[in-house]
Amino acid sequence: MATLTLPVKEQQKVLAQEALITGSEAIAVACKLANVDVVTAYPIRPYDTVMQYMSQLVADGELDCEFIVADSENSQFEIVKHASVCGARVFCGSSGIGWMYAMEVLTVTPSLRVPMVALVGNRALDDPGAFGVEHNDALAVRDLGWNLVWVDTAQEALDTALICYRFAEDRRIFVPVAISCDGAFLTHSQSLVKLPAAEQVKKFLPKYNRGELLVHPDNVISVAPQCNEDWVMEVRRQNYAVTERACDVLREVYAEFESIFGRKYGNPFFEEYRTEDAEIVLFGMGTLSTPAKVTIDKLREQGKKVGLVRLRWFRPFAGAEIAKALERFRAIAVLDRDLSLGSPDLSGVVATELRSALYTNAKTRPPVLDFLCGLGGREVTVPDVEKIVEITFEAAAGKPQPLTQWIGLRG
């Protein structure tokens, strides 16, 4: 949760109004403030609340943009890819299998340097049909050059969407970014959000400038001609160079955000909750932070020293920073709201990445236990988290525990 660092008088100017909106609607508001030029839409729950809200803004004359309902997600993303290359600031989004239907387009936008901001309303990949939250949809592009961030409140969604435009359009980055909102828990619940003033946003977001990469009659270039094996590796190395810079640029962008809006997120990569004197810590992404924090507060009253590290940015994965923050704990419990079937130790994506980061960066080897939970929109409950904490304290005490466990499963 961000803390406001400006004096109250300044706060009134910066935070012009309040609205009762969902996480996805908050992103629509961010797009309006960012003055997007081209928006493509295709309905799929739970992302489509943003689509409905944006079309209302367009209809009411509050947002002046091209609003195109495509015939499918594949076309949806293809259209904004081209619009972006022609100099339009774009917005797009999808969920679950809709996002997967756009995969052919998603794979090429990083190498074509298309800095789109996409909302992924996290949804289980169905069949089996459910539209509840699972993180595998957004995670499917994790190796391809996309940046990926998870938010857990509507306020954070609005702020982070603005940060995403600033970050993605920074010429040192210039690759797409997906902002993930947990289906239902964030996309569909309305809370009171403070809206920044338009002048502040104008200061924060410079005009989208493709420079020599702009497709325009006055700038004759060819984009994505056929390459052979003489060229591909070097193109890849260029995208790799982006990843080498990404953490530093992100830190700069958050510092700029704080200085203009007066809202401080601290470390951009993750949020820490009651970790100062914690013995064990929970690690995960998205709205499972709520049952985690509630349980932590409850257990703290019983004298149990447990904290939460909520990961925001999955790409870039700030391995050194994360390892430094986590290595001092006696054990770590990863809550994976995703699967990585057939992975080492059969663990989920987040645990597998974390173990890798700790192996190369950490000075100690605390046990890292993985808990597969909340799949298909099933709630992660307070009793679930209590069980996770109990098992993790056992590991911290030196009693070996299974590396991967299922929580909240029938059977």
Add this chain to the structure above:
Amino acid sequence: MGQLYAVEVIGRGIFQDTLAKNITRGIVLAAHNEGKFGLSFGRYGDSPERNGIPAKKFAIVASDEQTLQLGMAHYEPAQVDVSVVLDDTLCKGIESWAWDGVHPINRAVKRGGTMIVVSTQDSDTLLQFIHRRELPYKLGIVKGLASFSGLWVYKDDHTDVRILGALAKAAPELFSFESIEKYIQAKLKDAPAKTQSARKAYERFTTIEVPAGRGNPEKLLHFELLKWQDMAEGTAVKGQPQGGPFEDPVTKKAGGFRPARNDKFLKFTARTQRPVVNFDTCTKCTLCWLNCPDGSFDVTPDGTYDVDLNGCCGCGICEAVCPVENCITMVSESKFFDNDSQWLRFKRDEASYLQWLEKTIQPIEKRSHGFRYRGQYQEEVPAALELAQKG
């Protein structure tokens, strides 16, 4: 931690979607007028809503932002301070397509909490429908017919602000009437008239105590979900067996055809009105049976058609296609106390059944679905507003 309040609004899918949302948003914004913070959301599994199916929306209000954040406020509350029921026929029990079994309407009301029902009936009648439970609670009525809208058009008959008024009386710790007034004036059209309606509802609202054990003793459908080891693989589900003939209670001879029906999802709680059938005037044209979208008609041994009242969702297509006057008539579900077969009753005593039928189908309490024709709401709203005034 500060104070946390939860209100659930139970309405019929699609027809009461906007109304329920207006109420939960109104709760959050009215409470915000006195410095509280809140969240408004629907039960995600209800989406996409289907016509008439019971659906829930929630408003969670906290004394401060931190309590709201840490109050598990994004999640469906296990217990609520107040439950608002927008159609009194929901009191018979609620079954959602995303959940298992039929739940009693009062399931989430906490000990000593309040249930507010929109109804033209009295609490004694409602308590014949509402199931008994071990926790005492309070029951209050906002007098009115269930307000149904279309998906894209809203019937603005003041039900939403009347509920807010009743809530301020039922749960003064949630918000005061003044906060509602402020909300109406700032956010709603026709503010003076709506304030008046809300105020009348506020002044009139009373509750009775419902002690533990009082209510409908009937057992509701309940079953355990399978463990992962016991499920078929490949997300495969076995189909229904074939149905077959059944017995005439008088002649004892088997005949007709009754399909086997889903015993894990009944569907009757989606209906607000049911078809009443005259087996005497029926010409056996087959149109009701043919056109029923749910296959809710059994072919009787006589060749007439009987409604499966455990399944029928009350869409009214049978009434619309039946060529015989008053042979099938949709009647408000609030007039009935069981799902027993009408044909069996008819066969056991034809004269008595036909007498009952005459009484039951007149006069009709119109429970219109959604939005059927232009000018419909202009016709219906004045009567609703008059009821809001008179009480």
